Amino acid sequence: MINTNYQKLPGSYLFSTIAKKVKEYQEKHPEKEIVRLGIGDVTQPIAPTILTAMHHAVDEMGKAETFRGYAPDLGYDFLRETIAKQDYKARGCEIEADEIFISDGAKSDSGNIQEIFAETIRIAVCDPVYPVYVDSNVMAGRCGTYDEKRGMWSDVIYMPCTRENSFIPAFPQETPDVIYLCLPNNPTGTTVPKTVLQDWVDYANKQGAVIIYDAAYEAYITESGVAHSIYECEGARECAIEIRSFSKNAGFTGVRLGFTVIPKELKRDGVSLHGLWARRHGTKFNGAPYIIQRAGEAVYTVDGQREIKEQIAYYMRNAATIKEGLSDAGYEVFGGVNAPYIWLKTPDQMTSWEFFDRLLEKAAVVGTPGSGFGPSGEGYFRLTAFGSYENTLKALERIRTTNL
Numbered sequence: 065m066i067n068t069n070y071q072k073l074p075g076s077y078l079f080s081t082i083a084k085k086v087k088e089y090q091e092k093h094p095e096k097e098i099v100r101l102g103i104g105d106v107t108q109p110i111a112p113t114i115l116t117a118m119h120h121a122v123d124e125m126g127k128a129e130t131f132r133g134y135a136p137d138l139g140y141d142f143l144r145e146t147i148a149k150q151d152y153k154a155r156g157c158e159i160e161a162d163e164i165f166i167s168d169g170a171k172s173d174s175g176n177i178q179e180i181f182a183e184t185i186r187i188a189v190c191d192p193v194y195p196v197y198v199d200s201n202v203m204a205g206r207c208g209t210y211d212e213k214r215g216m217w218s219d220v221i222y223m224p225c226t227r228e229n230s231f232i233p234a235f236p237q238e239t240p241d242v243i244y245l246c247l248p249n250n251p252t253g254t255t256v257p258k259t260v261l262q263d264w265v266d267y268a269n270k271q272g273a274v275i276i277y278d279a280a281y282e283a284y285i286t287e288s289g290v291a292h293s294i295y296e297c298e299g300a301r302e303c304a305i306e307i308r309s310f311s312k313n314a315g316f317t318g319v320r321l322g323f324t325v326i327p328k329e330l331k332r333d334g335v336s337l338h339g340l341w342a343r344r345h346g347t348k349f350n351g352a353p354y355i356i357q358r359a360g361e362a363v364y365t366v367d368g369q370r371e372i373k374e375q376i377a378y379y380m381r382n383a384a385t386i387k388e389g390l391s392d393a394g395y396e397v398f399g400g401v402n403a404p405y406i407w408l409k410t411p412d413q414m415t416s417w418e419f420f421d422r423l424l425e426k427a428a429v430v431g432t433p434g435s436g437f438g439p440s441g442e443g444y445f446r447l448t449a450f451g452s453y454e455n456t457l458k459a460l461e462r463i464r465t466t467n468l
């Protein structure tokens with residue numbers, strides 16, 4: 065009676081295991097102040113301009129003349145048009161407002177998008193990877209069987225991303241139908257030059273594959289020569305779906321807002337994926353709240369942009385501080401330039417969990433074991449830049465001065 069695919073999912077979710085270990089440690093050492101650089105959750109409050117827009121929208125909901133009920137399934141025009149103009153047209157990407165689907169965030173969209181594909185498709189993922197892509201396909205019965213020892217699914221095509229290939233995946237030997245790319249990347253904190261992304265678009269078009277491009281960390285790109293959207297690449301309208309989030313650029317992790325872009329040209333088996341997603345969204349989603357969509361609109365105002373850029377700069381100062389500090393202390397560190405994550409190689413051949421345990425036990429600092437993101441993450445460790453500056457400095461000092 066039940067969907068037995070759910071039972072195939074291994075163990076508990078990475079972050080619940082971490083939470084359990086941290087709780088046990090704190091109970092054993094109540095006097096210790098733990099610094100958490102584990103979960104990728106923001107800590108800065110919602111910026112004033114965005115908050116004012118939310119307050120205004122709340123007031124509108126309290127008056128009969130301005131009250132709003134169900135939002136349009138696909139999003140309010142005021143937000144879709146603003147996104148089309150500022151995120152896309154301003155960067156030379158021909159994306160129309162009606163190709164943008166507003167949602168409650170990138171987790172839902174990246175987990176749900178697989179529904180519009182056949183049960184028989186092969187997916188390709190980077191390894192390590194944001195776990196939602198694989199788990200949502202497992203739930204749909206697509207990934208075959210799980211090999212506990214190797215930490216791999218029999219029917220998933222893995223594209224290892226390690227320091228040996230500068231965390232840039234090679235084209236897989238087997239041909240995928242759907243390729244998940246997350247750039248800038250969670251967890252490795254790295255990204256690829258636009259030329260490399262163009263190669264992926266060309267590859268997908270040649271193979272008839274669809275790229276699901278998760279650009280949740282787009283706002284953290286600091287280097288030129290890195291694409292902010294996959295639609296900056298030629299031919300992407302024929303092969304790519306882009307997913308974005310307001311969580312990390314504007315601190316909406318608790319507010320909830322995101323969107324997915326599907327160009328009208330994107331067809332497979334002669335069918336428009338735009339049409340399928342519109343149908344899926346219309347049937348299973350009843351619209352992101354008006355108040356939140358007004359908040360999202362305020363993100364794009366001049367003041368909103370200035371304020372969120374200050375927040376991003378604050379996090380990126382943390383990233384630079386961690387990166388430089390650990391590097392000076394002899395660690396091999398990656399990321400942290402175009403993303404709020406630092407990806408480090410564990411010293412002395414330690415496994416990711418060994419490093420986690422030692423860091424917690426000896427320095428009371430929490431990070432995320434790389435192996436939790438896939439087998440090629442073994443021997444790596446993720447620290448986030450989303451803490452406060454003070455806590456970042458504290459964590460760094462402890463890591464540098466503790467003999468792990």
Ligand SMILES: Cc1ncc(COP(=O)(O)O)c(C=O)c1O
Pocket residue numbers: 104168169170171172174194246250278280308309310311316317321322
């Ligand atoms: C790669 C990636 N995609 C999506 C999300 C989820 O974003 P949202 O908060 O919009 O659901 C995250 C959150 O950590 C992420 O790292």
